[in-house]
Amino acid sequence: MTGIAVITILAVIIGAILGYASSWFPADNDSLVEKIDRLLPQTQCAQCGYPGCRPYAEALANGDAEIDQCPPGGSEGIAALAALLDRKVIPLNPQYGVEKPLSVAVIREAECIGCTLCIKACPVDAIIGAPKLMHTVIYDHCTGCELCLPPCPVDCIDLVSDV
Amino acid sequence: MNILHLRDNRQRGLHWSKPRARPIETLPVPDTLYIPISHWQQTTAELLVTTGSTLYKGQPLTRSYNHNVIITHASSSGEVIDISDNRIAIKTDGRDEVSDELTKTTDSLSRQEITDIAHRNGLTGQGGAGFPLARKIASLPQQPQLLLVNAAECDPDIHCDDALIQAYAPLVVESVLTIAEACEIDRVVIGIENDKTRSIEQLQQAMARQTARQNIELVTIPSQYPSGAENILLQLCTSEQPGPHESLASAGILSMNIATCYAMGQAVFNGMPPISRITTVVTPDGRHRNFKLLTGTPVNHILDYVAYERPIASIEQEVPLHVTQGGRMMSEALDTQAVITQQSNCITISNTKGVQSSVPCIRCGACSDICPVRLMPQHLHKAATHFDAQQLDNLNVDRCIECRCCDVVCPSAIPLTAQFIQAKEHKHRQNNEQIAADLAKQRYDKRQRRLQKERSGKRRTSLKEKAAPATPQSRKDLIAQALKRSAKKKPNDAADNGSSH
Amino acid sequence: MNTPTERSVSDVMLLVLLALLPGFCVFLYLTGWGGVINCMIAIVTALIAEAVAVRLRHGSVRITLTDYSAVVTAILLALCLPPLLPWWIVSLATLFAILLAKQVYGGLGQNLFNPAMAGYALVLISYPLDLSTWLTLPEGFSMSLSDALSIVFSGGLSQSEQYDALTGATALSRLYDLNLQSVDLAQLAPEISGTFGARYSEWLNLAFLIGGLALVFLKVITWHLPVALIAGVATCDLLIGGPYPDLTFHLFGGATMLCAFFIITDPVSAPAGNRARLIFGFFTGLLIYLIRSFGSYPDSAAFAVLLMNCCVPMLDRLDNHINSRPTR
Numbered sequence: 001m002t003g004i005a006v007i008t009i010l011a012v013i014i015g016a017i018l019g020y021a022s023s024w025f026p027a028d029n030d031s032l033v034e035k036i037d038r039l040l041p042q043t044q045c046a047q048c049g050y051p052g053c054r055p056y057a058e059a060l061a062n063g064d065a066e067i068d069q070c071p072p073g074g075s076e077g078i079a080a081l082a083a084l085l086d087r088k089v090i091p092l093n094p095q096y097g098v099e100k101p102l103s104v105a106v107i108r109e110a111e112c113i114g115c116t117l118c119i120k121a122c123p124v125d126a127i128i129g130a131p132k133l134m135h136t137v138i139y140d141h142c143t144g145c146e147l148c149l150p151p152c153p154v155d156c157i158d159l160v161s162d163v
Numbered sequence: 164m165n166i167l168h169l170r171d172n173r174q175r176g177l178h179w180s181k182p183r184a185r186p187i188e189t190l191p192v193p194d195t196l197y198i199p200i201s202h203w204q205q206t207t208a209e210l211l212v213t214t215g216s217t218l219y220k221g222q223p224l225t226r227s228y229n230h231n232v233i234i235t236h237a238s239s240s241g242e243v244i245d246i247s248d249n250r251i252a253i254k255t256d257g258r259d260e261v262s263d264e265l266t267k268t269t270d271s272l273s274r275q276e277i278t279d280i281a282h283r284n285g286l287t288g289q290g291g292a293g294f295p296l297a298r299k300i301a302s303l304p305q306q307p308q309l310l311l312v313n314a315a316e317c318d319p320d321i322h323c324d325d326a327l328i329q330a331y332a333p334l335v336v337e338s339v340l341t342i343a344e345a346c347e348i349d350r351v352v353i354g355i356e357n358d359k360t361r362s363i364e365q366l367q368q369a370m371a372r373q374t375a376r377q378n379i380e381l382v383t384i385p386s387q388y389p390s391g392a393e394n395i396l397l398q399l400c401t402s403e404q405p406g407p408h409e410s411l412a413s414a415g416i417l418s419m420n421i422a423t424c425y426a427m428g429q430a431v432f433n434g435m436p437p438i439s440r441i442t443t444v445v446t447p448d449g450r451h452r453n454f455k456l457l458t459g460t461p462v463n464h465i466l467d468y469v470a471y472e473r474p475i476a477s478i479e480q481e482v483p484l485h486v487t488q489g490g491r492m493m494s495e496a497l498d499t500q501a502v503i504t505q506q507s508n509c510i511t512i513s514n515t516k517g518v519q520s521s522v523p524c525i526r527c528g529a530c531s532d533i534c535p536v537r538l539m540p541q542h543l544h545k546a547a548t549h550f551d552a553q554q555l556d557n558l559n560v561d562r563c564i565e566c567r568c569c570d571v572v573c574p575s576a577i578p579l580t581a582q583f584i585q586a587k588e589h590k591h592r593q594n595n596e597q598i599a600a601d602l603a604k605q606r607y608d609k610r611q612r613r614l615q616k617e618r619s620g621k622r623r624t625s626l627k628e629k630a631a632p633a634t635p636q637s638r639k640d641l642i643a644q645a646l647k648r649s650a651k652k653k654p655n656d657a658a659d660n661g662s663s664h
Numbered sequence: 665m666n667t668p669t670e671r672s673v674s675d676v677m678l679l680v681l682l683a684l685l686p687g688f689c690v691f692l693y694l695t696g697w698g699g700v701i702n703c704m705i706a707i708v709t710a711l712i713a714e715a716v717a718v719r720l721r722h723g724s725v726r727i728t729l730t731d732y733s734a735v736v737t738a739i740l741l742a743l744c745l746p747p748l749l750p751w752w753i754v755s756l757a758t759l760f761a762i763l764l765a766k767q768v769y770g771g772l773g774q775n776l777f778n779p780a781m782a783g784y785a786l787v788l789i790s791y792p793l794d795l796s797t798w799l800t801l802p803e804g805f806s807m808s809l810s811d812a813l814s815i816v817f818s819g820g821l822s823q824s825e826q827y828d829a830l831t832g833a834t835a836l837s838r839l840y841d842l843n844l845q846s847v848d849l850a851q852l853a854p855e856i857s858g859t860f861g862a863r864y865s866e867w868l869n870l871a872f873l874i875g876g877l878a879l880v881f882l883k884v885i886t887w888h889l890p891v892a893l894i895a896g897v898a899t900c901d902l903l904i905g906g907p908y909p910d911l912t913f914h915l916f917g918g919a920t921m922l923c924a925f926f927i928i929t930d931p932v933s934a935p936a937g938n939r940a941r942l943i944f945g946f947f948t949g950l951l952i953y954l955i956r957s958f959g960s961y962p963d964s965a966a967f968a969v970l971l972m973n974c975c976v977p978m979l980d981r982l983d984n985h986i987n988s989r990p991t992r
Contacts (some may be wrong), residue, residue, distance in 0.1 A: 041596070042599075042604040042607070043603065044607045053604070053607075124603045125606050125609070140602075307741060403679060411703040490741060521671055522772075523774065525772060525932050526931055526932050526934075527931030527936070528935060528937060531936055532886070532936075539936070539937070574672050574675070575672075
């Protein structure tokens with residue numbers, strides 16, 4: 001009997017200390033966002049429903065988002081996120097897109113009318129050009145996020161798998 | 164743990180007793196030669212011939228200004244019959260006529276000139292990797308310290324360099340000296356295994372005839388595998404150690420295979436580009452022979468020739484032959500379409516495929532005892548199986564020279580080297596992805612900040628505009644006033660100013 | 665491409681078995697049919713256990729059995745066990761060695777502990793009396809096969825009264841018992857000493873030494889482990905002294921040589937890398953000395969080896985750290 005009593009009292013005390021400690025030292029959320037952000041592919045494609053990789057990382061850290069929302073990261077990225085966040089590995093949610101090989105945007109320069117709409121859409125400033133002049137993509141900086149495709153009025157941008 | 168810091172400076176590796184190299188034989192010119200067209204990334208060499216062109220031996224087939232693109236030449240006279248699959252098929256006419264447009268050089272050369280010769284003749288490293296020589300010379304620093312000539316061929320099956328030295332030692336020595344003088348290198352070291360006595364003698368005699376010129380050090384090294392690997396040879400010959408992440412050339416060391424030196428000599432003194440190379444052919448009965456083979460000779464041609472000489476019993480059995488390139492250690496399988504290139508140092512023809520099934524690692528440590536660069540393959544194996552990038556890095560997987568010594572000693576027959584090569588590639592790819600992701604993130608953050616600034620900036624300017632709206636009219640007035648002011652200041656230049664505006 | 669291996673795992677294991685041969689012969693000479701029966705029981709149990717475990721783990725039974733590692737484990741275990749043990753003790757030790765010490769960890773190459781020693785330790789703790797009692801035959805007496813079989817399979821010694829006279833103790837355990845009664849060592853010398861080491865086991869140890877040297881010569885094992893172990897025992901004995909008559913008694917008594925050349929050189933449970941091997945061997949020797957001199961077991965190389973096996977991952981790190989220091 002005494003044994004059970006001792007263990008119970010110990011459990012209560014240790015539980016209290018742990019509970020107190022967890023409220024005293026709040027979870028280090030900022031560095032968690034940083035860590036998640038590093039695992040994301042940084043394509044800034046917004047396919048996850050958030051405006052960029054960092055907002056998605058913040059949502060993940062707060063527990064508002066699932067880890068299956070990043071198509072460019074693919075299964076490898078999901079596995080890494082699952083390991084970091086201690087969640088179960090799940091397949092990519094097709095609602096957000098499908099995993100594709102790395103690709104870059106290429107402007108068919110002869111057809112470009114110089115509308116600058118794609119320049120404004122590009123999240124990483126990888127398109128250069130001026131109004132009424134031809135635009136081109138800096139391939140080294142292009143993440144293949146496809147955000148420049150919908151605004152183009154003449155549909156002159158192609159996605160080409162990476163060289 | 165200084166107490167237990169055992170100094171283990173002995174060279175590690177595998178030992179084999181090697182038979183003496185056989186003299187060089189030649190094969191009849193094959194009916195058809197297939198010369199590959201070189202390309203580097205998206206740049207392809209520009210073709211100088213079309214189907215039907217008549218060719219002479221040594222005539223250039225391609226042209227390029229890019230040092231990474233290797234220029235190829237016709238290795239015998241004949242006619243172009245087909246250009247497809249990135250190779251030029253030549254129907255030989257059997258006359259083997261030499262082109263009369265070859266340029267010989269007798270003057271002393273500058274570094275630029277020797278780079279040009281290397282590029283024009285399509286010279287590449289003949290040790291196996293095939294790095295363009297012109298690029299290697301061009302990447303040397305202003306004051307290179309050392310010309311390291313690699314005459315060590317540590318693979319137990321390869322004898323071609325030994326045969327080459329015995330046949331052409333004077334030309335090789337002269338070529339080595341010419342390269343050293345052109346690149347303004349003061350110290351020349353030839354590294355050769357101590358059991359190649361005939362070759363050492365030949366080289367010494369050739370060097371004795373050249374005493375008026377620069378001094379060459381002939382360093383003998385123990386005969387064992389993999390002492391012919393660049394970094395290990397350097398360490399054996401000069402006890403210098405290259406940094407882990409720099410190439411030898413950028414450290415001021417020009418490392419050249421002795422066969423490359425010979426090819427360079429041919430190009431400089433005879434104007435003949437490298438259209439043939441000496442290749443060791445290991446026959447199914449385990450004997451080796453050295454052949455001087457034309458570039459573009461189909462491997463099947465050699466097979467026919469060797470098979471013709473096979474004992475009748477083995478022909479009757481019709482055992483399927485298995486052809487590999489690169490010797491016993493670096494062997495890679497060749498398909499039936501393969502041809503002889505400048506990198507073909509050894510062709511092995513065998514009856515068996517020699518594949519063993521592997522069992523789990525028993526952690527015996529034989530691999531780390533043999534590893535010439537002192538890695539711990541048994542731990543690397545574990546890290547590579549789970550692809551633990553951090554652990555792979557800690558264990559210096561990048562320092563693996565892929566010599567396959569560990570594969571040979573592994574009692575469990577685990578294909579360790581193949582696994583490490585794969586892990587390296589995977590790691591490299593991941594690294595590049597991470598760099599790209601970091602860059603994208605940086606640019607995204609900068610853009611976000613800029614957009615923010617623009618938004619707040621717009622608000623400020625719109626407030627200003629409300630206070631004092633700058634209409635196009637008033638702007639024109641301002642310009643006119645400015646012009647007037649400048650005209651007053653410089654009355655003499657006023658006319659000029661006016662005309663230029 | 666797969667480069668052909670010079671020496672496969674089964675080659676290594678066969679060489680170890682060959683090197684065990686001289687010691688094995690001496691062992692059989694000393695133990696008679698009892699030793700033979702022990703070995704047979706151990707080998708058969710080991711092979712069956714290994715086959716069943718591999719089948720359950722969906723591995724290839726043929727490949728696993730032909731690497732001979734189970735046979736080596738069984739024979740090493742049998743060499744440690746006294747003859748004429750009840751058959752189920754031998755089987756239990758072997759089953760524990762193969763199933764729990766090896767297959768549960770994932771089979772060949774994955775185990776942390778030396779399987780033979782783990783099996784031996786289990787039965788040593790469980791049946792200390794049986795394990796420290798050796799039947800020593802009086803001069804001129806030989807036991808027939810049927811007698812031995814009946815002892816082994818019909819439930820121990822007590823049934824046949826006539827063999828009570830044969831029950832004796834090993835030199836080390838005899839010494840240990842007497843030491844507790846603080847008997848003068850000099851008096852004991854003739855009883856427990858042989859020509860140069862402990863009585864009987866000196867020849868066994870000498871034979872293992874010869875076989876072990878052959879292994880070193882054939883480069884199956886490196887010299888580091890045995891030399892370090894012998895150095896460990898010798899250093900302690902010379903520095904601290906102890907209950908034993910002299911150093912050769914230590915080295916040629918008990919299981920010293922078997923341990924030095926065959927037990928700790930098991931590649932799986934020993935560290936790789938020469939520095940780690942030296943440390944591992946030395947401390948095993950040290951522990952053997954300490955347990956013999958001050959512990960409550962007369963000879964427990966097994967415990968020394970198992971304790972050091974725990975340190976192998978750490979020792980591996982040590983060597984790894986030194987070797988992989990970047991040369992920048």
